Amino acid sequence: VDRSLVTLLTDYGGDDEFVGVCHAVIERIAPEARVIDLSHGIPRHDVRQGAAVLANALPYASPGVHLAIVDPGVGSTRKAIVVRTVEEERLLVGPDNGLLAPSIERFGGAAEAVDVSLSPARLEPVSATFHGRDVFAPVAAHLALGEAPSELGEPLEAGELAPLERTPPGIDPGRRVEASVAYVDRFGNAALELSADELVDSGLKLGHRVWVEAGGVTLDAVYLLTFADVPAGALLLYLDSYGNLALAVNRASAAERLGINSGDRVVLRPA
Amino acid sequence: VDRSLVTLLTDYGGDDEFVGVCHAVIERIAPEARVIDLSHGIPRHDVRQGAAVLANALPYASPGVHLAIVDPGVGSTRKAIVVRTVEEERLLVGPDNGLLAPSIERFGGAAEAVDVSLSPARLEPVSATFHGRDVFAPVAAHLALGEAPSELGEPLEAGELAPLERTPPGIDPGRRVEASVAYVDRFGNAALELSADELVDSGLKLGHRVWVEAGGVTLDAVYLLTFADVPAGALLLYLDSYGNLALAVNRASAAERLGINSGDRVVLRPA
Amino acid sequence: VDRSLVTLLTDYGGDDEFVGVCHAVIERIAPEARVIDLSHGIPRHDVRQGAAVLANALPYASPGVHLAIVDPGVGSTRKAIVVRTVEEERLLVGPDNGLLAPSIERFGGAAEAVDVSLSPARLEPVSATFHGRDVFAPVAAHLALGEAPSELGEPLEAGELAPLERTPPGIDPGRRVEASVAYVDRFGNAALELSADELVDSGLKLGHRVWVEAGGVTLDAVYLLTFADVPAGALLLYLDSYGNLALAVNRASAAERLGINSGDRVVLRPA
Numbered sequence: 001v002d003r004s005l006v007t008l009l010t011d012y013g014g015d016d017e018f019v020g021v022c023h024a025v026i027e028r029i030a031p032e033a034r035v036i037d038l039s040h041g042i043p044r045h046d047v048r049q050g051a052a053v054l055a056n057a058l059p060y061a062s063p064g065v066h067l068a069i070v071d072p073g074v075g076s077t078r079k080a081i082v083v084r085t086v087e088e089e090r091l092l093v094g095p096d097n098g099l100l101a102p103s104i105e106r107f108g109g110a111a112e113a114v115d116v117s118l119s120p121a122r123l124e125p126v127s128a129t130f131h132g133r134d135v136f137a138p139v140a141a142h143l144a145l146g147e148a149p150s151e152l153g154e155p156l157e158a159g160e161l162a163p164l165e166r167t168p169p170g171i172d173p174g175r176r177v178e179a180s181v182a183y184v185d186r187f188g189n190a191a192l193e194l195s196a197d198e199l200v201d202s203g204l205k206l207g208h209r210v211w212v213e214a215g216g217v218t219l220d221a222v223y224l225l226t227f228a229d230v231p232a233g234a235l236l237l238y239l240d241s242y243g244n245l246a247l248a249v250n251r252a253s254a255a256e257r258l259g260i261n262s263g264d265r266v267v268l269r270p271a
Numbered sequence: 272v273d274r275s276l277v278t279l280l281t282d283y284g285g286d287d288e289f290v291g292v293c294h295a296v297i298e299r300i301a302p303e304a305r306v307i308d309l310s311h312g313i314p315r316h317d318v319r320q321g322a323a324v325l326a327n328a329l330p331y332a333s334p335g336v337h338l339a340i341v342d343p344g345v346g347s348t349r350k351a352i353v354v355r356t357v358e359e360e361r362l363l364v365g366p367d368n369g370l371l372a373p374s375i376e377r378f379g380g381a382a383e384a385v386d387v388s389l390s391p392a393r394l395e396p397v398s399a400t401f402h403g404r405d406v407f408a409p410v411a412a413h414l415a416l417g418e419a420p421s422e423l424g425e426p427l428e429a430g431e432l433a434p435l436e437r438t439p440p441g442i443d444p445g446r447r448v449e450a451s452v453a454y455v456d457r458f459g460n461a462a463l464e465l466s467a468d469e470l471v472d473s474g475l476k477l478g479h480r481v482w483v484e485a486g487g488v489t490l491d492a493v494y495l496l497t498f499a500d501v502p503a504g505a506l507l508l509y510l511d512s513y514g515n516l517a518l519a520v521n522r523a524s525a526a527e528r529l530g531i532n533s534g535d536r537v538v539l540r541p542a
Numbered sequence: 543v544d545r546s547l548v549t550l551l552t553d554y555g556g557d558d559e560f561v562g563v564c565h566a567v568i569e570r571i572a573p574e575a576r577v578i579d580l581s582h583g584i585p586r587h588d589v590r591q592g593a594a595v596l597a598n599a600l601p602y603a604s605p606g607v608h609l610a611i612v613d614p615g616v617g618s619t620r621k622a623i624v625v626r627t628v629e630e631e632r633l634l635v636g637p638d639n640g641l642l643a644p645s646i647e648r649f650g651g652a653a654e655a656v657d658v659s660l661s662p663a664r665l666e667p668v669s670a671t672f673h674g675r676d677v678f679a680p681v682a683a684h685l686a687l688g689e690a691p692s693e694l695g696e697p698l699e700a701g702e703l704a705p706l707e708r709t710p711p712g713i714d715p716g717r718r719v720e721a722s723v724a725y726v727d728r729f730g731n732a733a734l735e736l737s738a739d740e741l742v743d744s745g746l747k748l749g750h751r752v753w754v755e756a757g758g759v760t761l762d763a764v765y766l767l768t769f770a771d772v773p774a775g776a777l778l779l780y781l782d783s784y785g786n787l788a789l790a791v792n793r794a795s796a797a798e799r800l801g802i803n804s805g806d807r808v809v810l811r812p813a
Contacts, residue, residue: 002573007566014285014556015457017328020278020309024332027276027307031333036569038562057559060675061566062573075497123331128497130512133331186557226617226670241672285556286728288599291580295549295603298578302544302604346768399768401783404602 001089005064006035006144009054010132011042012069018130022137025123029141036061041186045072047099049183049262051164052191055102056242058090066103067140068094075128080119080135081156082149084112091149093140095131098164113161116153167265169194174203177268181260182244188253190260191244199245202268209271210237212247215259220271221247237268272360276335277306277415280325281403282313283340289401293338293408296394300412307332312457316343318370320454320533322435323462326373327513329361337374338411339365346399351390351406352427353420355383362420364411366402369435384432387424438536440465445474448539452531453515459524461531462515470516473539480542481508483518486530491542492518508539543631547606548577548686551596552674553584554611560672564679567665571683578603583728587614589641591725591804593706594733597644598784600632608645609682610636617670622661622677623698624691626654633691635682637673640706655703658695709807711736716745719810723802724786730795732802733786741787744810751813752779754789757801762813763789779810 006026012018019040026033038057042050050070058066071078071094079096086108092100093116104110119135121142126134139152169179169192179192194202204210208223212235221235230236232251240246247254247266260266277297283289290311297304309328313321321341329337342349342365350367357379363371364387375381390406392413397405410423440463441449450463465473475481479494483506492506501507503522511517518525518537531537548568554560561582568575580599584592592612600608613620613636621638628650634642635658646652661677663684668676681694711721711734721734736744746752750765754777763777772778774793782788789796789808802808 005569005573007562009559009562013457015310015312017280017310017312017324020280020307021328021331023307024278024309024328027305028331028333031273031276031305034569034573036562036565038566039557039559041557041559053559057563057566060563060570062570127512133512186555228617241669241675284728286581286583288551288581288583288595291549291551291578292599292602294578295580295599298547298576299602299604302547302576346770398783404783 001063001091003065003144003146004030004033005062006033006140007038007061007064007066008035008040009038009042009050009057009067010040010069011044011046011050012040012132013044014040018132022132025133025137026141026144029138030144033141033144042070043262046070046262047072047097048164051099051102052182054099055106056244058103059106063088063090065091065093065140065143067136068092068099069132069136070099071095071097071131073097074131078162079115079156080117080131080139081161082114082116082139082143082152083110083161084149085109086111091143093136093143096162098162101161101164104161110158110161112149113156113158114149114153115156119152121152166193169198171198171202173201175269177202177204178265181262181264181266183262184255184260187248188255189240189246189248190255190258191240191246192266194245196243204237204245204268211269211271212258213267213269214264217258219258272334272362274336274415274417275301275304276333277304277411278309278329278332278335278337279306279311280309280313280321280328280338281311281340282315282317282321283311283403284315285311289403293403296404296408297412297415300409301415304412304415313341314533317341317533318343318368319435322370322373323453325370326377327515329374330377334359334361336362336364336411336414338407339363339370340403340407341370342366342368342402344368345402349433350386350427351388351402351410352432353385353387353410353414353423354381354432355420356380357382362414364407364414367433369433372432372435375432381429381432383420384427384429385420385424386427390423392423437464440469442469442473444472445541448473448475449536452533452535452537454533455526455531458519459526460511460517460519461526461529462511462517463537465516467514475508475516475539482540482542483529484538484540485535488529490529543605543633545607545686545688546572546575547604548575548682549580549603549606549608550577550582551580551584551592551599551609552582552611553586553588553592554582554674555586556582560674564674567675567679568683568686571680572686575683575686584612585804588612588804589614589639590706593641593644594724596641597648598786600645601648605630605632607633607635607682607685609678610634610641611674611678612641613637613639613673615639616673621657622659622673622681623703624656624658624681624685624694625652625703626691627651628653633685635678635685638704640704643703643706646703652700652703654691655698655700656691656695657698661694663694708735711740713740713744715743716812719744719746720807723804723806723808725804726797726802729790730797731782731788731790732797732800733782733788734808736787738785746779746787746810753811753813754800755809755811756806759800761800
């Protein structure tokens with residue numbers, strides 16, 4: 001693991017100085033760290049979408065220190081955590097609200113977990129609202145310096161970590177698949193929370209026509225490889241570039257057409 | 272001072288290539304410089320907000336070269352300046368329009384000031400509109416190379432520097448505080464221009480109920496530690512993460528509710 | 543040429559993780575590369591504007607590896623290319639759709655061109671929609687490692703490269719100039735596709751009054767050096783900071799006033 005690599009993913013957006021101040025804090029503690037911004041455009045407080053985007057992006061990044069902040073509970077009693085993954089020994093840092101859970105799972109589970117809520121690395125005084133600056137960035141920077149997670153907080157059992165709230169898909173093979181929207185990108189493409197195995201179980205196959213029910217609307221779609229295979233304006237199911245089953249409208253927004261957002265349920269039935 | 276650290280703060284936004292070209296110019300002159308973007312989301316031409324955000328952010332950054340550009344007078348006769356601060360020897364670079372003033376003050380005043388409007392470091396021909404590229408970035412890059420400010424322009428008296436236009440707060444202790452809005456963040460939280468000392472003078476105390484008058488509206492608020500202590504939609508006074516007295520509405524926008532922007536006056540009276 | 547410098551320009555925007563994942567991919571292959579983001583705010587699929595902004599920005603950057611992605615044809619048969627320029631030996635990487643053409647021309651033409659559509663550097667499996675991650679970023683990273691373009695794909699004749707579709711200006715010296723809009727910046731300033739030579743041919747001179755015809759509207763303007771020389775709201779012609787003839791409205795948007803966008807035609811006649 002190259003500890004000097006720190007990746008950042010937040011819902012801080014690009015208008016304020018929040019991201020810049022986190023960069024400055026990391027640089028001040030660990031001037032040799034190289035910081036890569038994965039995304040700061042997660043919709044505010046959308047833990048589910050942040051979790052999905054993080055798990056999609058991390059496999060493309062070198063193993064390192066991976067800080068993620070989507071934290072509607074800042075200032076409450078939720079823990080701040082560091083998790084070392086079984087595979088690749090990645091160090092994930094963030095709030096204990098499920099944001100890190102799919103990434104932990106993707107890398108084989110938690111080999112070690114530490115509660116850094118009261119870490120000696122924190123910047124004092126710790127503000128009530130900006131834990132990115134006062135807790136998370138300093139902890140990530142100390143990890144980048146090579147300090148062990150155990151030096152930065154109190155040990156936690158992996159079983160104590162908060163899961164990502166997720167309504168499991170309902171699958172009636174060949175008849176009906178009900179799944180939640182994992183995330184919506186800026187083109188309005190909507191990825192579903194459906195693992196590769198669940199997709200196989202569902203019996204959905206390339207080329208099939210499908211009824212899509214969401215938000216009171218029912219539309220027909222085809223399950224295809226690429227946008228280019230349907231006319232402009234047509235709805236399709238496809239595997240997005242991360243391998244997730246997703247809904248799209250060629251040259252328009254599926255999220256708008258169906259009135260859906262991350263967390264909403266979608267029902268698919270063979271037509 | 273680590274001269275190879277350059278921080279950037281501008282009102283250039285994220286849509287155009289202005290920020291990227293400044294990075295490229297700095298890299299070309301000083302390839303070893305490490306550049307941190309503090310913020311490029313300052314509202315266009317809002318010198319007051321830029322000045323407040325810069326002074327808030329800099330204490331979290333290592334001392335280095337700190338370039339700030341919010342420059343409604345580009346192309347006019349306003350000077351371009353470099354200021355070395357008394358404390359920490361930070362090198363501030365920007366237009367002489369008050370943008371740097373609160374940061375200079377925060378670091379003990381100006382130990383040295385230089386007019387770099389006609390600096391030999393400029394890129395020729397100097398455009399009328401893009402001094403970030405042609406004047407400020409090259410000057411910052413030459414400072415990052417270790418050149419002395421005095422090599423890059425003509426000496427100035429600290430007394431000649433433009434102050435930030437600021438209407439001082441009106442304080443009638445225990446009865447009435449009138450102050451300007453320093454900045455509004457993307458959540459609509461509005462920080463007031465009120466120093467820690469002035470806040471003490473005002474007699475405002477945690478837990479007090481306060482009438483807030485702004486833009487023809489009068490609303491009641493409580494002065495509290497965190498958002499979580501009021502119901503959604505309620506107005507509160509609190510100390511923001513930089514220690515500034517600020518107005519917020521829990522889960523909504525105080526700036527919208529009160530119709531205020533940076534520079535507007537707000538009156539507080541005990542209820 | 544400093545191969546370890548990689549510049550990026552895309553239409554990926556700031557809301558999604560596309561840019562961050564490209565950074566991660568480059569870092570994973572070439573950890574020593576320094577990456578500068580020139581712009582990610584090119585309007586989606588606007589090849590013409592991307593081409594103009596790239597050609598404007600590159601002369602300010604050190605020669606290196608220059609990756610540009612505005613790629614409406616992703617997933618189709620358009621090639622992915624690397625071009626080495628005659629002057630400065632810059633390595634341009636992107637889709638073969640004209641995006642790179644003005645930059646190639648600015649640096650003396652193509653000394654070498656390579657088709658990297660099926661490059662051994664690609665990440666497998668190559669997705670249908672995210673060639674930035676799977677093709678372009680890996681190829682750029684391998685160039686940053688010092689590999690030769692010829693190791694990364696199949697040779698192409700310079701003459702086979704797609705030109706940028708461009709309707710040449712129509713010039714009737716002293717009477718009429720008709721030119722396309724090259725790009726519109728976020729202030730609504732609109733640069734015209736008119737080379738320095740064509741501008742001389744046109745007979746337009748500083749201080750002249752000009753009728754501007756676009757989108758069914760005819761307005762009068764003056765050809766001046768700076769915005770400050772006209773009243774707020776007045777239309778002017780000026781040379782923008784890259785030396786392109788451009789239309790602007792002092793303190794407002796010329797693009798909105800005239801209803802124009804990149805690609806639209808504008809007619810200028812002496813008044």
